[in-house]
Amino acid sequence: MAFHVEGLVAIVVFYLAILAVGIWAAWKTKNTGSEGDRSEAIIVGGRDIGLLVGGFTMTATWVGGGYINGTAEAVYVPDYGLAWAQAPIGYSLSLILGGLFFAKPMRSKGYVTMLDPFQQLYGKRMGGLLFIPALMGEMFWAAAIFSALGATISVIIDINVNISVIISALIATMYTLVGGVYSVAYTDVVQLFCIFLGLWISVPFAMSHPAVTDIGLTAVHQVYQAPWLGSVNSLDIYTWLDNFFLLTLGGIPWQAYFQRVLSSSSATYAQVLSFLAAFGCLVMAIPAVLIGAIGASTAWNQTEYGVPDPKSKKEADMILPIVLQYLCPVYISFFGLGAVSAAVMSSADSSILSASSMFARNIYQLSFRQNASDREIVWVMRITVLLFGASATAMALLASSVYGLWYLSSDLVYIIIFPQLLCVLFIKGTNTYGAIAGYLFGLVLRITGGEPYLYLQPLIYYPGWYQDDNNLYIQRFPFKTLAMLTSFVTNVIVSYLAKYLFESGTLPPKLDFLDAVVARYSREHMDKATLVKSDNIVLNELAPVNPRHSLTLSSTFTNKEAFNYVDSSPELSNTEDN
DSSP, rough: OOHHHHHHHHHHHHHOOOOOHHHHHOOOOOOSOOOOHHHHHHHHHOOOHHHHHHHHHHHHHHHHHHHHHHHHHHHHHHOGGGGGHHHHHHHHHHHHIIIIIHHHHHTTOOOOOOOHHHHHOOOOHHHHHHHHHHHHHHHHHHHHHHHHHHHHHHSSSOOOOHHHHHHHHHHHHHHHHHHHHHHHHHHHHHHHHHHHHHHHHHHHHHOOTTTTOOHHTTTTTTTTOOTTTOOGGGGGGGHHHHHHHHHHHHTTOHHHHHHHHHBBBSSHHHHHHHHHHHHHHHHHHHHHHHHHHHHHHHOOOGGOOOOSOHHHHHHTHHHHHHHHHHHHHHHHHHHHHHHHHHTTTHHHHHHHHHHHHHHIIIIIIIIIIITHHHHHHHHHHHHHHHHHHHHHHHHTOOOOOOHHHHHHHHHIIIIIHHHHHHHHHHTTTTOOHHHHHHHHHHHHHHHHOOOOGGBBSSSSSSSOEEEEEEEOOOSSOOOOHHHHHHHHHHHHHHHHHHHHHTTSSSSSSGGGOOSSOOOOOOOOTTTOOOOHHHHHHHSOSSSOOOOOOSSSHHHHHGGGOOOSSSOHHHHHHHHHHH
């Protein structure tokens, strides 16, 4: 592959534009918040992100390199096709469900991170346990994006893929490091425009290439490969449903999503942003689907790419940059590829910031250093941004399939965190004992089900399993959803069982070693009187929420504006008197 100066220039121009916007946003952040809440300003800004910027940044949270490259790959691969490109519909539905049921209670309480309600109700130990799958999910997600970025750049210019990934990761980490959520939000706006313009300008030229057959014909008829619409046979329907629920429900409990929710100016705005982002995800998937269809409709032996075709060369994950490179005029190709290269960072920076935010606040500050100064927390965030950025980059260099990493990143979040989030927000009476039991049951069921992508053989063989050509055991049974439901039911049953055993006197209070039932006020449970219940959520959602920044664990989660009729509640009144 020849070195393309035009491609290098396009990448440099787009990267400089992204970096300039990120630095400008970092300067803007300095004027936000007081000296005492600099760390909170980095995480959620001034809680003043409006509809325009908020809609773009929440859309860009999902629409990054993994989204567009993975969708094009799924449509192109003959064994899958459009029928298996579930991400656009799945993540759009997750945003709708998030807006309908989760955005309002989370924003109304004035939380700073997604883990706050878990630590409030279940204690700091459980918050630490839930940080593990949340961190792994964010890292897998960022790794998938950097992997897609390396694939794109390697098509544009003939440089080492590792170098291109590392340089791109450094740029994304740099503006995230200095600007926090503001840099991420404003660069997301630019990156989303880059994706939209770059892809839509390229699609007509690629579609009109002489080697491309009408995609309407190849959608239903086999020309060069199986029809790109794809199909779901009766044996795979449960696998399809399992993956679909994983994307839809597993797409909700992400810090990257709730960071936008908690940064919005009101709870109602947080809901509207979710709905706007759902529409944006669908719109942005259209050109990726078309490019995948074009790849499946191309006689590659009539192009400069030659033979064999991309899937035979095991380059199906690079089909989007390959189509832009070989089926478009040179300047259109470089414009599209340069725009997409810069834009694929739009989700990676969010994941890196999300991981560092949760660690600095929920692990470092609330679990170990409650009296840490705000300056100390800011430095912890900066160090962890570098560490997590480096970790995601290292994983990206080992990735073999964008879509595989994509599903894997949602697995742990779906099975472990989603049922815990349901319980902490909507099931009154759950406690730490149930949370730990649900966590362990879900984790064990998931691991024993096996994972072909990691060559992990199953210990439990569910009905419908089979062995593929690589001697890997494939589960057709929807065991991931079973693990999620088991985790949820176990949490509720064990919580109520523990509550009954302690309150009835069957078990002595000294056995309540987690202080989850007997002890109403403990150091482990932060602000025990302030539980997330529907009867203490502000009804006037347009009222701004300004959480108090304090160095004490109890007041960290206390937001007096988030309660109705405080004086009429003896429990809350007694707590305030104390």
